[in-house]
Structure formats: C-alpha cells, structure tokens
Amino acid sequence: MAEYSIAHSEYGSRGAFFIEQDGRRIAELTYGRTSAGVVNIDHTEVDNSLRGQGVARLLLDAAVRWARETHTQLTATCSYAVAQFARDSSLSDVLAPDALGALACEIRRPNG
Secondary structure, three states, X not given: OOOOOOEEEEEOOEEEEEXXXXXXXXXXXXXXXXXXXXXXXXXXXXXXXXOOOOHHHHHHHHHHHHHHHHOOEEEEOOHHHHHHHHHOHHHHHHEOOOHHHHHHHHHHOOOO
C-alpha cells in the first residue's frame, strides 16, 4: 500500500481527517462534535482511484489515535465506521459509553 499523509482539521463543531492530492481531497472521514469530549463520525468517502486499498481504515485509525491522545470519545452514524467498530474490539476503548447500543442498532438497519 502506498504511503499517505493524513491531515486533520477542526473548525467549530466540525472536523475531518483527510488526504489531499494536487489540492483536492481524495479521501475524508468527517465528524461533528456532540459535546466537549465526544464526537460523532458521520461520513467516510474515498475517491474511486483509492478504493480497496484500505484508505478508509487508515482514516479511521487516525481518528482513533487522535481520540486516544486527546481523551475524546467517539460515536458513529457513518455506516463504514459503525461496521468497523462492530468488527474490531481493539477500537472499543474510544467508544462513548452509550455508543455500543447505538452502534448495534445501526448495524441491524436494512440497507444501512
């Protein structure tokens, strides 16, 4: 897999982890701050040229590292992030206490 430089920006209550190429975002994971110490991952998108290369997971891993470093808790409404949290128990330390039930409900939604 190629090396990618993942940037992070936060403005007001919105933030993103992203990869830029030639001044254009080619991959991003976005979130909204729901309280001082909790953010909700609400969207992940990867350019078609990068699909299948694990780039979405790199973005999620960057968000998880940041959450650990800043003692921020995560929730997710993005279907990709929900699925990853459900599959990988090593990420559970950054989930907000009420996130587990919400994630389980999200996973059971048809076409979600």
